[in-house]
Amino acid sequence: MEGRVKSQLWRYVTFLLLFSAILDTASAVTHYSIPEEMEEGSVVANLASDLGLDVKTLSSRQMRLDIRSSKKYLDVNKQTGELFILEKMDREYLCSVKTATTCFIKMEVILENPVRMFNIEIEIIDINDNAPKFWRDTIRLDISESTAAGERFSLSNAVDPDIGQNSIKTYYLSESEYFDIEIQTGRDGSKFADLILKKPLDREKQNSHNLILTAVDGGVPARSGTASIIVRVLDTNDNAPQFDKDSYTINLTENAPTGSLVVKLNATDRDEGSNSDIIYSYSLYTSEKTQQAFSLNPDSGEIRVKEMINYEDFRIYDMEIIATDKGANSLSGKCKVKILITDMNDNHPEISLKSFTSPVKEDIAVNTVIAVVSVSDKDSGENGQVDIHISDDLPFALKESSDNYYELLVSEPLDREKVPEYDITITVTDRGNPPLSDNETITLELLDINDNVPQFPQTFYTIPVMENNAPGALLSSLTAIDPDLHENQYLVYFIIEKEIVNTSMSMLFSINPENGNLYALKTFDYEIEKEFLFHIEARDSGVPPLSSNVTVHIIIMDQNDNTPLIVSPWRAHGSVVEEKIPRSTDKGTLIAKVIAIDSDSVHNSRITYQFLHNTDATLFSLDQYNGEIRTMRMFSYRDSRHQQLVVIAKDNGEPALSATVTIKLSTVETALKTYADMTEVPLGYDIFSDLNLYLVIGLGSVSFLLLITILVTIVLKCQKTKPSKAAPPCRNSVISERNSTIADSTLVSNDAYWYSLFLAETRKGKLVVRQPVPKGARYVVSSLPRSTGLTETSDSAASTLQVT
DSSP: HHHHHHHHHHHHHHHHHHEEEEEHHHSSEEEEEEETOOTTTEEEEEEEHHOOGGGGGGTTTEEEEEESSSSSOOOTOOOOOOOESSSSHHHHHSSOOTTTOEEEEEEEEEEEETTEHHHHHHEEESOOOOOOSSSSEEEEEEEEEEOOTTEEEOOOEOSOOOOGGSSSSEEEOOSHHHHHHHHEEEETEEEEEEEOSSSSOOOTTTEEEEEEEEEEEEESSEEEEEEEEEEEEEEEEEOOOESSSSSEEEEEETTTTTTTEEEEEEESSSSSSSGTTTEEEEOOSSSSHHHHHHHHHOOOOOEOOOSSSTTOOEEEEEEEEEEEEOOTTOEEEEEEEEEEEEEOOOOOOOEEEEEESSSSEOOOOOOOOEEEEEEESSGGGGGEEEEEOOOOSSEEEEEEETTEEEEEESSOOOTTTTTSSSEEEEEEEEEESSEEEEEEEEEEEEOOSSSOOOOSSSSSEEEEEESSTTTEEEEEEOOBBBOGGGGGGGGEEOOOOEETTTTTTTEEEEEOOTTTTESSSSOTTTTTTTTHHHEEEEEOSSOOOEHHHHHHEEEEESSSSSOOOOSOOOTTTOEEEEEHHHHTTOTTTTEEOOOOOSSOOTTOOOOEEEEESSSSSTTEETTTTTOEESSSSOOOOTTEEEEEEEEEEEEESOOEEEEEEEEEEESSSSOOOOOHHHHSOOOSSSSSSSSHHHHHHHHHHHHHHHHHHHHHHHHHHOOOOOOOOOOOTTTTTOTTTTTOOOTTTTOOOOOOOOOHHHHHHHTTTEEEEEOTTTTSSEEEEEHHHEESGGGOOOGOOEEEEOOO
């Protein structure tokens, strides 16, 4: 289709060019005609041929165009002499005046040597390149529904920049039952349309109409433009208000509250605006009695109770209601309303309290009468019959004593601690429909009696106490609870007396009688006392008083307050242990064994051993757990004859405590037996040597003293008639006949200690002798190395323990 149009245009251009060439012969102005919107580069004509110029001289003669226009739309090819399109041309832009039938571009062709000038006119021919367009896309019209058929309404016309047959040719309207258009032609030949109403409108059926107006030009192909027409139908008061129903029958109970809604009437008007606003009113057929009993809201149509309605006074109310709109010529509608009054149970039963006793003791007997009430109802029949009751959750009951008289009884035992007072609501209800009721609430207060034993939160208290506590330290707070009131609730705390080792508990502990705070009266030592078990009693102040007790277990917690004591090898305070060993001692030989004891608890008394000083770290080793010192290799000639070892014994407490011992070893060339050999070689000296004799005498003395101590203790126990109230002995102030205090420490040692020391020393090849001194204030324990003869024992090889 597009190719056919172009071929027709070129034929038209060719014809015009031939025609212009004929005219140029007579007028000396060369005319060309071309359609608008030609593509850039399109050839308009060959000026060299049309003007009779030599193509070869165009460049040398400097051929050029002088165009009378704001833009250079054309140019000439100096090589061929062809006039071609440099930029597209829009006829509507170049010749914007709608009335202009022709549009020209004028120019001169100028040549040099010799100078010549040719006038050129190019006519721009219009093509259908613009579609019709309305000034407004939407056209709005307001038309009253009372407008008569045939009425005309002007519409805004469309515009088309094209001219001639390419301009607007006709208008079309979308299909409509109510509207049509009529096309008019102006003096200038422009087309416009009028909207014509074909038949009357009805807003209640359709309040608006949407139409489409289309403008079409005469070009080929034709172009078109559209506009939307919105017609709003204006209302007129042509509809009367109508009620939902023509008549209403309403049932209303008597004594309805003033202002209560009886019925809400609803009338509708199909009109709009003020034509649909409705006012409600009574008609002349409504009695004054009815208008006094009921009010009518003129705006909402609500009928409400205006005054008290009594079934016995008036049973039926008839009324006629009119609904009128607010239009200029108002229209109205009406309906009838019938209100039927129904009888109701409108008298409440009454309850009267005749007698009431409060407060009462919580131990009041069951079936005791605490109140008397009477009931009545002014209604008759079932509406006057009443039922009386109280809540089933209360420990009370109602019992009818005579006609309409009832007694309130205690039905279950009462407990003030559970419920201190009762709000008793007595409700009386008639048998009407709906039933009416009345109630009376009385408050019964209970007086407390001492019927609750003080209770501790726990039956057994375990209280840890760290030893070395300060006297008067707070150990715990033991508080009991008594739910009674006043003096029945006031508690006094005290310790139940109990003797421990001739000492009363009240001398060890104290309790605050008012708040139950438990205090320590002395400083406790874990090594002497590890626990206490006694009872604390809480007693109220009621009559008679009630009490309860709780068991208290005091556990003394150990502190690391005892320094390890080195018992082997023994040395006097500040002295150094000296030993002699042969230089031929083998590797792994036991040289010495350090033994330390700690009187703290198991955790704190765990002892570990370490070297603080070792003359030669490659020569001796120390077992950190059993304290054994052994050789790690044999002595060499480079080793010093004198070796010094400092061993520290450290406990497991926090912070750790420790003790040290210094051992000086001297190596000799003699054939002395090693400690390991000594443990395996039998005694080679006389069994009745001085040392053995002393040992036998010492053991016999200890056994004799032990026997005497047991006999004396039994005699004292038998003669004892009354427990002593004296305080328990202080830790270091009393020492039994079997115990002794070491001079340079706080260790209390007994025969078991001497036996362990004896075993430890004899295993190392030494003989232990316990030697009493003349005045009995001290005894000496000697530890001598064993040998094949007494001559091998020297003073320097013995370690002596002196004890006071």
